[in-house]
Amino acid sequence: MNEKDTNKSIDILNKIMELELAGVVRYTHYSLMVYGYNRIPIVSWMKSNAQEGLTHAHRAGELVTLLGGHPSLKIGALLESTKHHIGDILRESLEHEKTALAAYYELLRIAESRKSVLLEEYAREMIAAEEMHLDEVNKMLRNPGDIQAFKP
Numbered sequence: 593m594n595e596k597d598t599n600k601s602i603d604i605l606n607k608i609m610e611l612e613l614a615g616v617v618r619y620t621h622y623s624l625m626v627y628g629y630n631r632i633p634i635v636s637w638m639k640s641n642a643q644e645g646l647t648h649a650h651r652a653g654e655l656v657t658l659l660g661g662h663p664s665l666k667i668g669a670l671l672e673s674t675k676h677h678i679g680d681i682l683r684e685s686l687e688h689e690k691t692a693l694a695a696y697y698e699l700l701r702i703a704e705s706r707k708s709v710l711l712e713e714y715a716r717e718m719i720a721a722e723e724m725h726l727d728e729v730n731k732m733l734r735n736p737g738d739i740q741a742f743k744p
Contacts, residue, residue, distance in 0.1 A: 597706045602661035604699045607668075608718075609652040611692045614668030615645035618688060625676040634678065641685075641725075648718065655714065679733065686729045693722040 623638035653663040668691075673684060696718045703711035730741055 594706075597702060598659050599661075601699065601702055601706075601708070601711060602656055602659050604695060604702065605652045605656045605659070606661070606664040606666075608692065608695045608699065609649045609656065610664055610666050611668040611688075611695055612645045612649035612652060614670055615688060615692065616642045616649065617667065617670055618685070619645060622681045622685070625681065626678060628678075630678075648721075651714070651718075655711070658710075682729055682733050686726065686733070689722060689726050689729065693719065693726065696722060 619638045619642035623635045623642065626634045626638070656663045673680065675681070675684070696715050699711060700715035700719065702708075703715055734741075
């Protein structure tokens with residue numbers, strides 16, 4: 593990979609790191625705002641997502657340093673919508689995950705065109721994980737018995 597491609601990969605990995613760290617804050621906040629009968633399993637799920645985001649951010653940062661870059665200290669956008677109904681929280685989560693997925697696809701395109709097996713395999717693994725997560729959130733947004741995917 594040439595220097596230009598390496599720098600572009602580093603930039604995208606830093607963007608991924610920032611998005612994943614924003615997810616940590618977002619899911620931690622969400623876990624504190626859940627009330628009602630289903631609070632315990634939903635809070636547990638959100639805490640798990642926060643931990644997963646931290647793991648994903650760390651992996652992206654490790655690749656930044658592997659490529660000779662400097663990991664970002666920034667964090668992705670955090671907007672307080674003040675909507676705390678579980679449906680609103682899940683829809684916000686869905687949008688956040690779609691943004692992260694797009695960044696992983698961007699990394700995959702660069703990795704494929706520059707023949708970086710390491711970054712390509714990483715991107716594919718993360719895309720699969722993010723798509724499964726999107727599906728999970730999508731199913732949570734459906735009413736019991738709904739077969740059709742939720743459409744925001």
